[in-house]
Amino acid sequence: DAMVIQNPRYQVTQFGKPVTLSCSQTLNHNVMYWYQQKSSQAPKLLFHYYDKDFNNEADTPDNFQSRRPNTSFCFLDIRSPGLGDAAMYLCATSKGSYEQYFGPGTRLTVT
Amino acid sequence: KQEVTQIPAALSVPEGENLVLNCSFTDSAIYNLQWFRQDPGKGLTSLLLIQSSQREQTSGRLNASLDKSSGRSTLYIAASQPGDSATYLCAVEGGSYIPTFGRGTSLIVHP
Numbered sequence: 001d002a003m004v005i006q007n008p009r010y011q012v013t014q015f016g017k018p019v020t021l022s023c024s025q026t027l028n029h030n031v032m033y034w035y036q037q038k039s040s041q042a043p044k045l046l047f048h049y050y051d052k053d054f055n056n057e058a059d060t061p062d063n064f065q066s067r068r069p070n071t072s073f074c075f076l077d078i079r080s081p082g083l084g085d086a087a088m089y090l091c092a093t094s095k096g097s098y099e100q101y102f103g104p105g106t107r108l109t110v111t
Numbered sequence: 112k113q114e115v116t117q118i119p120a121a122l123s124v125p126e127g128e129n130l131v132l133n134c135s136f137t138d139s140a141i142y143n144l145q146w147f148r149q150d151p152g153k154g155l156t157s158l159l160l161i162q163s164s165q166r167e168q169t170s171g172r173l174n175a176s177l178d179k180s181s182g183r184s185t186l187y188i189a190a191s192q193p194g195d196s197a198t199y200l201c202a203v204e205g206g207s208y209i210p211t212f213g214r215g216t217s218l219i220v221h222p
Contacts, residue, residue, distance in 0.1 A: 041214060
């Protein structure tokens, strides 16, 4: 089945230790999104790609970076995780302005 | 800046009731509105997408309506079941592929 896959599902990292989360899709969608979601809060958009064009939300901290080496893959790099970065990280895709499809998320714990 | 509000924040009902969940948004210049379901600790599952030119969409026991001029959408769930227990989120896209989410309505359907 076509889908959005996120790895790992659970990630534990130490304070200040860089971490990379990955997302892949088999839907061949041109738009990919990264969201941060904390408990009982709305998903917060960090960035999105329209094809190769990278779009950073104005309030996304510089500590967060992203890469999209090809249509299928997208990575979220957190250069120096702080305790406040512990959250669920959600990847989503869409074909233009159509329906968004989400992956299962990666739960990040910072110790 | 688009703001999305969902009311009520939480809802607990007995099985079999018909439900209405509300979503309001401040900027009526939207491309589409999407309703999602989120189970605890999981990603988002798309339920219904309404394009700006549409008034409603139906899928099984779910019906979503959209009134752009008043900045409102409702999600109607018929004959609720315990398996419907989850958080329901709405998201509006106002262009540039940037969705804005509400905080969701947490629904519990008890047997």
